[in-house]
Amino acid sequence: MNLANCPSCGKLFARHIREVCNECFAKGEKQYESCLDYLKKNKGTTINELSEATGVSIKQITKYIREGRISLKNAVNMHYPCEMCGAPIREGGMCASCHSRLQAEIRSATSARKQSEGADSTGSENTYRIKDRFNDRN
Numbered sequence: 001m002n003l004a005n006c007p008s009c010g011k012l013f014a015r016h017i018r019e020v021c022n023e024c025f026a027k028g029e030k031q032y033e034s035c036l037d038y039l040k041k042n043k044g045t046t047i048n049e050l051s052e053a054t055g056v057s058i059k060q061i062t063k064y065i066r067e068g069r070i071s072l073k074n075a076v077n078m079h080y081p082c083e084m085c086g087a088p089i090r091e092g093g094m095c096a097s098c099h100s101r102l103q104a105e106i107r108s109a110t111s112a113r114k115q116s117e118g119a120d121s122t123g124s125e126n127t128y129r130i131k132d133r134f135n136d137r138n
Helices: 024-041 047-054 058-066 096-120 132-138
Strands: 004-005 012-014
Touching: 004 058, 024 047, 047 058
Parallel strands: none
Antiparallel strands: 004 012
């Protein structure tokens, strides 16, 4: 039997399918239902209004959205925060600005590594690297 402490309440429980105890899971489901009920009645709500009205944290509501349990398709004013900067977004984990900045940093780090490998290279340009395997998939 796999025993663990519930990350929400700290009680000891038998971890099978869920990562929280049965009581916390039931509490979470009630929160989810209250979010759905409020959204059905108030289609133009924002995530802050939903959180205030239901008592469910923005973090938990964002989790429901990312899990696909709450759809933003009909909720035109609903946004959740970017994981990096907190800017409001409607899909993914990062806003376009943070995504572009991250890609630029990756390109910069990759080019710097290629330059340093080029200086240290002993003519082994036929070496198959894991990043080449990743690039082949795209």
